[in-house]
Amino acid sequence: MVEEAQIHEQAQLAAQEPLARVSGKPLVDLPKDLYIPPDALAVFLEAFEGPLDLLLYLIRRQNMNILEIDVSEITRQYMDYIGAVEAMRFELAAEYLVMAATLAEIKSRMLLPRQESDDEDEVDPRAELIRRLQQYERFKKAAEDIDTLPRMERDAFGASAALPKLPSSQPHPDVEMRELLLALQGVLRRADLFTSHHVEREKLSTRERMSHILSVLQADRFVSFESLFSIEEGRLGVVVTFLATLELVKEQLIEIVQAEVLGAIHVRARAVT
């Protein structure tokens, strides 16, 4: 197991090694020995993200620039690996096998003399492979870069402070007058009150005045009738107050008392115990 761990680490190291090179010389010398103990292979292969990744690794172990792939050697090594992959991780095998086939194709082409005039349009499998490797490598690097970005919960933590007592501010809903009317209309229709003259008869100003008078009257005390009226309101106001008073009497909400004939009239709310 120690061995496996070591190899795993080694593989990761190699996998993470940037492809940076100074004037063609690798910055890191990797061992050329590709021998991996068979029982460590499964662990080793865990380190790879697929055939492109494996191929990149092999190329690096060869100390090669991507553009200088030694196809035959890489192919041989690759075949060794996929033999193991096939045995261990069958579900991955297909992808690795396709790559092996691609490598084999490239190798076979290289062994044949090239005919200059042949199929100009044909995609050169080497160029295609290189393109894919390059592309993959860019994003492999990008993934590593993203991993090093300062990240919440690892490098930075949200700063928060406890709250003081906050004003309880449940904002009030807005109501449109038409909503109110619509609601009223609905309830009246349900109650079938359109025929009821009760609802319709009094002017709203009268009902409003009824509320006003009621709120002025203290149940435990008589108030003089005259004090309900206010001269400034003019004739109309007096009429409204008078109608309101009559309605209140009729609904038995107030009582009117006159102690003696032609004496002062007093009013009080009826809800006296």
Next chain:
Amino acid sequence: MNDEHLSRLQAITEAALLAAGKPLSMDQLRELFNEDERPARQVMEHVLMMLEKACEGRGFELRKVASGYRLQVRAEFAPWVGRLFEEKPQRYSRALLETLALMAYRQPITRGEIEDIRGVTVSSNIIRTLLEREWVRVVGHRDVPGRPAMYATTRQFLDYFNLAGLDELPPLSEVRDLEAIGREIEQNIQGEISFEPAAAPEGEPANDTDQQDSDSDRTFH
């Protein structure tokens, strides 16, 4: 123990308290540090005092509470901070609007009378909401068994709906005329639809309600 070292301890302490977002005890604070660099209790107390001072004039303060030390937003900023947590205003229920309308048109009116007309119970919540909003108030008690409260609308109610007096409310006869329009609109959305008797006889749902909805959506989080 030089000043630079102390400021560093202060910054680490502040960082930890802000990351925790809850009180940390003296022990918890000291255990942030490896044994070999762990400040003595007295040093830590000094550092906390420094931190308390460093928070003067800022948005937060250091508070000692039962379970330790905690950084807390200063109470004086509660009015502003509170807006962050304002809930989106709910819409009033149909039942509430009906109750309010009856209180306006039939005041003074008791809960029982409203229930008689609506044919269903009026929940205490509705009454409480209307009272809290100060749109209605109790103007007396009807002289019947139980002495139920009589409700009437208030000046605030008139102000809210831009009325000089109740008689500026449309008379019931007009409300009845709206029925035809109302019925079809009502089928669409209960209580959320606007209609202008004059402008939109076809019952075209008016846009301004939508506008208002989106306005009231503008709350935080």
Next chain:
Amino acid sequence: MNDEHLSRLQAITEAALLAAGKPLSMDQLRELFNEDERPARQVMEHVLMMLEKACEGRGFELRKVASGYRLQVRAEFAPWVGRLFEEKPQRYSRALLETLALMAYRQPITRGEIEDIRGVTVSSNIIRTLLEREWVRVVGHRDVPGRPAMYATTRQFLDYFNLAGLDELPPLSEVRDLEAIGREIEQNIQGEISFEPAAAPEGEPANDTDQQDSDSDRTFH
């Protein structure tokens, strides 16, 4: 606009950001204030600059991320602050990070397109994790057979990685100009053809001799 007023705005801003514990946008910050006292955008920007400065040397800092401004514990104190949390920060697999990188740099992108570049299947688990973390979302479907979902990164992704926008992602490494590569390949085709067949297929590495040969004899450039 005097200094005292500005410091007060700064303290309120700090209080709100600490109360929120998450980024607040410029609009959200300005809406903390009543209309009659709401600072202009420029004033608010100035206040944020003041706040940033006021956090120097402290345990936390102001960061601009995609969703707005956030107060956060400085990364340099993560070693101490991290001890507060029992769980170690989650590590993400290379497969997930590569998938995320492709979604970030190549968005909108389908799973198939990701698989083409990575040369390996992308597990559904990875996609699900990324969606659940709300780092990516489906932004549409490619108009090809099967209508595969196209993925793109979210603001939460940017926030989490401390980025204000996609343009703050580390630049993708350069790819050598494909035409130039093609030309080189052309030039070296001859060398490949003259490559000695005997050396390769049998698996005899024979590296030493080959190495001594001119490199261009057997490799692309």
